[in-house]
Amino acid sequence: MKVLVLGSGVIGVSSAWYLARAGHEVTVVDRLEGPAMETSHANAGMLSFDHSTPWAAPGVPLKAIRWLLQDMAPLYINPKALDMRALRFLARMLGQCTTARFQVNKARMLRVARYSAGCFKQLREELPLHYDGRCQGTLELYRTEKDLADADANVAILKRYDIPHAFLDVDACIRQEPALANVREKIAGGVLLPGDETGDCHKFTCALAEACETMGVTFQMNTRVDAIATDNGKVTGVRTSNGTLTADRYVMALGCESARVLSGVGIHLPIYPLKGYSLTMPVLDEDRAPQSTLMDQKYKVAITRFDHRIRVGGVAEIAGNNKDLPPQRRAAIEYVVRDLFPGGGDVEAAEFWTGLRPMTPDSVPILGHTRYNNLFLNIGHGTLGWTMSLGSSRFVADVVSGRTPGIDPEGLGVDRYA
Structure with a gap:
């Protein structure tokens, strides 16, 4: 056929x-x-089999309002892009921000993601694919004790769906990502998702x-x-x-x-082009560079290690089909990698990229x-x-x-x- x-x-x-x-x-x-x-x-380089979760969740509408008032935020809305398509999408997404809808959508996403994890394992056994792949998990990093306490709700979700995870104190975070020893005072703890993987999607x-x-x-x-x-x-x-x-x-x-x-x-x-950004830079100092994927939970920015490069990805922007590269978006994700892994990558030589992600309301x-x-x-x-x-x-x-x-x-x- x-x-x-x-x-x-x-x-x-x-x-x-x-x-x-x-x-x-x-x-x-x-x-x-x-x-x-x-x-x-040039996406974030994450294979988030266990990190898969809906953007629409209880509490997100209030968080979104706070984010819109911040200079560095995981969500931006370009006022020029607020046409009827964007407004309809946002309205439908808000309709998914209930506990009942979150649980339904989370279960559906995990069904596909976990099936995909098995497919990746099988494919690697069949084909010698080289894509800078690593299987060392994702570290969700929390910067303050308050943020760490708030993580209890996320951990409860992990337990509900039988997702393997581990609560890490500062010392354990450093054992997972040794370069964090250079910024020990900036972290409070984290949650490790050992089933996640990393690599270069391209x-x-x-x-x-x-x-x-x-x-x-x-x-x-x-x-x-x-x-x-x-x-x-x-x-x-x-x-x-x-x-x-x-x-x-x-x-x-x-x-x-x-x-x-x-x-x-x-x-x-109702598919909307959700705009995201990334930086890709060569590794400068192995002892100051990440080893796997770290998700900064404050800024929702992911820092991922390839063989000889670092990929930093983040930001969700309502901007229509616009693919401009505003310097303020670069500054937002550049700040995170400089702050957590100073000297690890050559930020000045980084390639700045943007892509449109086909998002559904759920x-x-x-x-x-x-x-x-x-x-x-x-x-x-x-x-x-x-x-x-x-x-x-x-x-x-x-x-x-x-x-x-x-x-x-x-x-x-x-x-x-x-």
Whole structure:
């Protein structure tokens, strides 16, 4: 069966991998010159299998108000971007900020993320992929005793969902990340999530794309997807800048662009391009650099170690499709790495990057069937695209192939936004 995958980010490429494994003839189409050139290019580098949690949670509305009054905050709203699309998205997200909805959404996210963790382990056993990967967990760092006391609520959630974790005092934090000894007075303690991993998503996606090609997958790059053509309840082709492409089945994995293309065939989804930023710098001093991933819980900035580089990622900004690089956003995430790992990386040589993350109001991806019997979705992963990539793609490949997926599909489909 011929399958056309729209999008060559980590979601599209992993979809192609599992579809090819299932015996299908797969073509991947993307407007850029190579895989993982947009949102997958320079993300925070975290595989947050156990850190997966909804952005919409009890207490977030009040926190958001405080954040808007701070110079350094994890959330920014650009007033120029507050059009009807943004307002509708924010309203729907606020509607998910109840305890009941949080528990439902958290369980759905963990279902996909934990399945994905198993897929990553299996893939590493099958393929010699090199992507600066490390399996040393994530340290959630708290700067003050008050913040550490407030962490009890987060720990209660970890216990409720049987997520492996450990409460660390200052000495234990330093054993986990020895370079923190240089700033001992700035930390109060932390929570370790040993099941999380790290690595370079761009390297991973490119390596997996090469493996796909060895299995016969075709990559048709520099080809913009313009519209989907339908007739009598099925997709008949995809109109692109290089003509109309046809297949037996189609998988939508265009990230933030998915909503625009799908609206043309009457599928309207609340996916918003949540803007994020990162810095990538060479390691200067091994003794002052991080060893795995550290999440600064005060500023919600992640600092991740690659083999010879440090990636710093953070900020969620409501800014529409704007991809400008404001110096004040750089200053916000640069402050954290300078403060916690001074001298560890060459900050002056850092590459400053921004990407748009396809966020849903409930933070749960949209997977599987649509009203068109040969069109399938693998979209809406928000800030956890790489984390959920293999699990969601294996799930979608099974659905496309008519097989029973490895996890319960309840709550993962487009029908929840009917």
